[in-house]
């Protein structure tokens with residue numbers, strides 16, 4: 001849920017341009033951003049940045065089209081052509097109704113986003129405050145997407161053991177932070193109802209208190 005500032009994005013891009021490194025920029029959470037955080041595509045920083053960037057994007061997050069198996073890319077022409085050549089021999093094409101749905105999602109009204117962001121924002125703040133009230137856990141609020149990344153190592157466990165025991169004993173599923181390179185943390189999603197979030201946090205609290 002962290003969001004780099006436009007200046008940080010540009011500076012990261014500068015390094016890649018200078019060293020001749022290609023950037024794959026996954027911008028699927030572009031629209032799911034809270035408060036003062038700002039979305040900046042590295043490709044939009046300058047023509048040189050654009051020439052070094054392959055944007056990958058999809059409809060699974062801002063349009064809930066999870067499972068429709070459709071996304072899109074924007075890349076310098078030779079790279080886009082090479083992607084097309086490989087893709088057309090592996091999956092042929094995304095199915096027709098998903099293509100029509102994707103165009104409707106992108107071209108249609110975007111009013112739902114304001115409502116969703118308000119709701120997600122309530123959930124993230126509620127969950128973050130609850131997490132911080134649990135002894136041994138600490139969390140900073142997210143600025144984008146729909147995940148929180150609380151620190152769990154204060155319980156004496158690393159992320160794999162913590163998540164396995166949390167699942168087995170409290171029936172709450174979370175992703176061990178080690179999968180993202182941070183073994184002191186776990187990832188939880190708040191893309192679910194407030195009732196589910198409350199219940200999961202109650203169980204998490206009971207679990208931690210029982211340790």
Ligand SMILES: Cc1ncc(COP(=O)(O)O)c(C=O)c1O
Nearest residue numbers: 026028058059060066067070071
């Ligand atoms: C950063 C990121 N990119 C891409 C995806 C995948 O999206 P899709 O369902 O369109 O394959 C996800 C979803 O889990 C994601 O978190």
